[in-house]
Amino acid sequence: MSSKEFKVHFIYNNKNHRVELGYPEIQALLFLNEHTFLSQPQLYEFFSFVHLVHPATFRKKTSKWLEAGLIKKKSLQLQNGHSVVIISLAGAGLSVLKKLKYIKEKARIKSTNIRNIDHSLAIRQVVLDVIANHREQNNAQIYYAKDLYFIGIQPDVFFFTSTEPATIYKSMQLGKDNINHFKPYRPVQKFEKALLTLLTSINPYREKDEHTEVIADWLFELQGQFLHVEIDCGNEQIRKSKSIHDTSFEGKLSRLQPQLHKKEIDPSNYHVLFIIVDNREDTVLTQNHPKRLTRISNVKQEIPLFPEFKQWEFEIDVIQFSRARSFIENFFRKLAEPITEESDLIDELIEVFSQKKELQFSDWEFFFTEKNNDTLKDYTFHPDGYIPEKVFYYKHTIHKNKQFIIPFFMSEGDVKTSEHLAHLAARVGKGYYGGQITKILVIYPTENQLKYDVLRKTQKNSKDTIAMDTSKMLFISMTNFITKFDTPKIYNESKKQIPYNSIFEL
Numbered sequence: 001m002s003s004k005e006f007k008v009h010f011i012y013n014n015k016n017h018r019v020e021l022g023y024p025e026i027q028a029l030l031f032l033n034e035h036t037f038l039s040q041p042q043l044y045e046f047f048s049f050v051h052l053v054h055p056a057t058f059r060k061k062t063s064k065w066l067e068a069g070l071i072k073k074k075s076l077q078l079q080n081g082h083s084v085v086i087i088s089l090a091g092a093g094l095s096v097l098k099k100l101k102y103i104k105e106k107a108r109i110k111s112t113n114i115r116n117i118d119h120s121l122a123i124r125q126v127v128l129d130v131i132a133n134h135r136e137q138n139n140a141q142i143y144y145a146k147d148l149y150f151i152g153i154q155p156d157v158f159f160f161t162s163t164e165p166a167t168i169y170k171s172m173q174l175g176k177d178n179i180n181h182f183k184p185y186r187p188v189q190k191f192e193k194a195l196l197t198l199l200t201s202i203n204p205y206r207e208k209d210e211h212t213e214v215i216a217d218w219l220f221e222l223q224g225q226f227l228h229v230e231i232d233c234g235n236e237q238i239r240k241s242k243s244i245h246d247t248s249f250e251g252k253l254s255r256l257q258p259q260l261h262k263k264e265i266d267p268s269n270y271h272v273l274f275i276i277v278d279n280r281e282d283t284v285l286t287q288n289h290p291k292r293l294t295r296i297s298n299v300k301q302e303i304p305l306f307p308e309f310k311q312w313e314f315e316i317d318v319i320q321f322s323r324a325r326s327f328i329e330n331f332f333r334k335l336a337e338p339i340t341e342e343s344d345l346i347d348e349l350i351e352v353f354s355q356k357k358e359l360q361f362s363d364w365e366f367f368f369t370e371k372n373n374d375t376l377k378d379y380t381f382h383p384d385g386y387i388p389e390k391v392f393y394y395k396h397t398i399h400k401n402k403q404f405i406i407p408f409f410m411s412e413g414d415v416k417t418s419e420h421l422a423h424l425a426a427r428v429g430k431g432y433y434g435g436q437i438t439k440i441l442v443i444y445p446t447e448n449q450l451k452y453d454v455l456r457k458t459q460k461n462s463k464d465t466i467a468m469d470t471s472k473m474l475f476i477s478m479t480n481f482i483t484k485f486d487t488p489k490i491y492n493e494s495k496k497q498i499p500y501n502s503i504f505e506l
Helices: 023-035 040-050 055-067 091-099 117-138 178-182 188-196 249-262 293-305 321-336 342-355 415-428 447-452 500-504
Strands: 009-012 018-021 037-039 071-077 083-089 142-145 149-152 168-170 199-202 218-222 225-232 270-276 315-320 364-370 390-396 402-409 436-444 473-477
Touching (some): 018 055, 023 083, 023 091, 037 117, 117 218, 117 225, 117 321, 225 249, 270 293, 315 321, 342 402
Parallel strands (some): 270 315, 402 436
Antiparallel strands (some): 071 083, 199 218, 218 225, 390 402
């Protein structure tokens, strides 16, 4: 690091050693100030977005920051006998940010509440997941903490262009002429791209309206889309409680739609993501958190039973914490890439069923029929459910009876689509459709989404009378089916591969 590349500030620690504070260090302190505290691995991950250094080098840096009074460290014991270091901003660190006018003079050190430490660490990890994915999708230079500052995330860090300057932009300086503050990014087209791909972190602890406002664990805005993150360690109620501090799933969701209308936010651009905490390889938590698959199944079944569910225009997803980074990657990809029409995807599948030898059977011939064909009657489907554009079927060459296959597109975590699937399964009932044997072909975009999506309660693992019947379902992924090189794979409701002739089995 040289003064030609970064504007460097120096302070002296208690051993009279000089501590360099360039833009990467200042950005790390700003991020630490925004989040009150981070684990040392989390602070290192953020620092690496800005300036790539070895973990040992970063540990030495934080030791110097500690000696200089910039930060505080606290070691917490883990359930497995190890420990994790929690880092928070200290007085000297706050003073530096004040002197550089990145925060207001009246700002104070925030108290570090570690009562629900795993919940807090999980929130911060998801924030890092969002920033990491945004950066990869957009080669993002800009991260915006609402009403605080802009942070310039260094581009192409994985290509070792670490001499590229990364700059902080103070939001108080950004007015109508804010384009002038993007000078490091040339030509002008890059200014406009940076503004279009601006990731805004809306710090949830800065806006609160008594007990009526739903305060997200964290809220992001990107390209007019909102990502509302809720972390659950398995102890939140699903149904409404009588407490005025109601934090249940139903309580939060039922208060959200009026709040969005009040703030003039289009609910169709709002995405609520419930993340159920489990153990995750890249995140240190103090307790052991087993996979809560049953809880996810229960939540996905209960949400559609909430009285106001049909009125909610916002999207709702429920996933595992260990899947958060991959889920957010898919979320950003949907924003960045044009949406493929369902009809085009069905046409691709028709081609696969028509041509791949594994799906050809000696006594059966493959066909498809359009939605408006007399064979398909809309009243067969639930009015709130899914009506496919086309339906596949195999016709027996001798007996002429038909085996129907209804294509249904699913994505990981999606509560509303899961409810539509349950309605479709109920209508198909005992496996017959129009007097013909019927299966539902549940289609995920990728193998991983198919593998890790947790279905709502099913009749196979629950005695609940409204549990979904999955016995007539076949599961596939588009990435596997449409590739020219892989053999198509079909799975059952347990996500175990099954033979192709399962299409015809009752």
